[in-house]
Amino acid sequence: MNDKTLSAAARLAVGLVHYPVVNRDGNTVTSSVTSLDVHDFARVCRTYGVGGLYIVTPLEAQARLVERLIGHWTAGYGSTANPERKEALTGVKVVDTIEDMLDNFGLGIEGAVVMVTSARPGPDTVSYAEGRKALEKAPRAALLFGTAHGLARPAMEMATIRLAPIPGVREYNHLPVRSAASIIMDRLLGQGG
Amino acid sequence: MNDKTLSAAARLAVGLVHYPVVNRDGNTVTSSVTSLDVHDFARVCRTYGVGGLYIVTPLEAQARLVERLIGHWTAGYGSTANPERKEALTGVKVVDTIEDMLDNFGLGIEGAVVMVTSARPGPDTVSYAEGRKALEKAPRAALLFGTAHGLARPAMEMATIRLAPIPGVREYNHLPVRSAASIIMDRLLGQGG
Numbered sequence: 001m002n003d004k005t006l007s008a009a010a011r012l013a014v015g016l017v018h019y020p021v022v023n024r025d026g027n028t029v030t031s032s033v034t035s036l037d038v039h040d041f042a043r044v045c046r047t048y049g050v051g052g053l054y055i056v057t058p059l060e061a062q063a064r065l066v067e068r069l070i071g072h073w074t075a076g077y078g079s080t081a082n083p084e085r086k087e088a089l090t091g092v093k094v095v096d097t098i099e100d101m102l103d104n105f106g107l108g109i110e111g112a113v114v115m116v117t118s119a120r121p122g123p124d125t126v127s128y129a130e131g132r133k134a135l136e137k138a139p140r141a142a143l144l145f146g147t148a149h150g151l152a153r154p155a156m157e158m159a160t161i162r163l164a165p166i167p168g169v170r171e172y173n174h175l176p177v178r179s180a181a182s183i184i185m186d187r188l189l190g191q192g193g
Numbered sequence: 194m195n196d197k198t199l200s201a202a203a204r205l206a207v208g209l210v211h212y213p214v215v216n217r218d219g220n221t222v223t224s225s226v227t228s229l230d231v232h233d234f235a236r237v238c239r240t241y242g243v244g245g246l247y248i249v250t251p252l253e254a255q256a257r258l259v260e261r262l263i264g265h266w267t268a269g270y271g272s273t274a275n276p277e278r279k280e281a282l283t284g285v286k287v288v289d290t291i292e293d294m295l296d297n298f299g300l301g302i303e304g305a306v307v308m309v310t311s312a313r314p315g316p317d318t319v320s321y322a323e324g325r326k327a328l329e330k331a332p333r334a335a336l337l338f339g340t341a342h343g344l345a346r347p348a349m350e351m352a353t354i355r356l357a358p359i360p361g362v363r364e365y366n367h368l369p370v371r372s373a374a375s376i377i378m379d380r381l382l383g384q385g386g
Contacts, residue, residue: 036229040369047359047368084367127385166240167385174277175240176233179375182368183383186376192320192360 006051008135009189013052013105014181015098015144016041018062020152031148033062035069040178041145042088048189054101055094063094070094098144098155106140113138116151116159117184125164128187134161135188143188145181199244201328202382206245206298207374208291208337209234211255213345224341226255228262233371234338235281241382247294248287256287263287291337291348299333306334309344309352310359310377318357321380327354328381336381338374 016037019030038055045053055066070089072078079086095101107114113134118125126134135141144151144159156162165173166183175183209230212223231248238246248259263282265271272279288294300307306327311318319327328334337344337352349355358366359376368376 040372043367043369044372047366088367164385166379167383173240174236174281175375176236176371178369178371179233179237182372182375183379186359186379190360190376192357 007049008132008138008141009049010051011139012050012135012141012143012189013054013101013107014041014045014050014185015054015056015101015142016177016181017098017144017146017151017155018055018057018059018148019097020155021146021148022150022152023148026149028152029148030057030059033057033066034147035065037147037178038066038069038092039085039088041181042085042092044182044185046088048185050185050189052105053092054104055092056096056098056101057094058096063096066092066094098158102142102158105142107142109139111137111139113141113161114159115141115143115161115163116156117143117145117163117180118150118156118165120150121165122162125162127164128184131161131163132188143184145177145184147177200242201325201331201334202242203244204331205243205328205334205336205382206247206294206300207234207238207243207378208247208249208294208335209370209374210291210337210339210344210348211248211250211252211341212290213348214339214341215343215345216341219342221345222341223250223252226250226259227340228258230340230371231259231262231285232278232281234374235278235285237375237378239281241378243378243382245298246285247297248285249289249291249294250287251289256289259285259287291351295335295351298335300335302332304330304332306331306354307352308334308336308354308356309349310336310338310356310373311343311349313343314358315355318355320357321377324354324356325381336377338370338377340370 073085073089266278266282
């Protein structure tokens with residue numbers, strides 16, 4: 001594929017990750033898929049022209065649930081009742097692991113970027129302006145969001161770029177993953193002042 | 194109150210409006226309260242330091258539902274099980290009408306701003322950069338979000354400032370109100386690059 005003809009958004013895949021993530025106590029867990037997250041992520045990705053949305057879960061029953069949801073809205077009754085949802089959910093993929101997502105989207109090429117975000121400050125984070133520039137240059141890129149209390153260390157370590165936390169006022173920083181993803185995609189891909 | 198000591202965010206009230214809104218066919222309806230919207234709005238408002246969050250619904254049964262939800266998380270079992278939710282939901286108010294919201298937050302003063310957003314382009318919309326400046330100058334401000342398919346005309350006409358739609362790619366523009374509100378609050382109040 002000739003990626004040079006694609007926009008930065010179209011060269012980007014977004015991953016909604018349910019494993020490996022951490023719970024409130026910092027233990028690594030597999031979170032449950034929330035169907036509303038799938039809908040919201042699909043609509044935001046579609047709005048910004050993101051090239052692919054991957055729902056990452058190793059649990060087969062959960063994967064089947066998401067596939068049934070996608071089928072309902074893209075081929076079943078919902079596809080005629082609500083065509084905007086069909087448009088948003090078309091092309092959403094369910095995969096077992098982050099590695100499968102990266103393989104499927106062709107991230108194994110030189111210069112590919114894997115970007116993660118975190119609600120917790122840490123070393124070596126970059127600003128959104130820098131993240132935006134990196135996406136413009138990258139031939140392919142992935143942006144991973146952790147459900148529950150965020151991505152576990154093995155997922156964080158797959159990143160080539162770690163974005164700074166969204167600056168909250170005072171110390172409160174407990175955005176829903178749906179909100180954080182909306183804000184981050186707008187900061188990285190949005191247009192207009 | 195001495196508003197000069199408050200930040201622009203603290204002088205701002207956000208309204209999640211369930212009446213008057215339009216449905217898919219453009220008819221004016223009262224939408225149902227989605228408890229998840231209340232949670233998400235509360236967490237985003239808390240993150241950006243917004244001065245007040247108002248859930249606007251004329252339906253008494255719906256108002257009681259929201260008050261029970263708030264009570265559970267701020268005084269009931271949830272307040273100890275999940276203190277971040279307590280913090281987010283403390284101070285969320287349920288009111289019958291937009292007018293009640295404006296009265297309650299002291300919007301009847303000179304120079305007060307009432308800001309609305311729309312998914313549809315229209316005349317006299319302003320950019321987010323301009324909206325940000327207006328909030329910095331205003332002694333008090335309100336920012337109204339319509340559920341369902343958006344605010345109905347009488348609500349739009351209460352506005353002193355109408356924000357431009359969030360620019361989506363191509364023609365698709367069907368963001369969930371949760372996502373739109375997250376992005377708009379970040380554009381108007383967010384910090385950092």
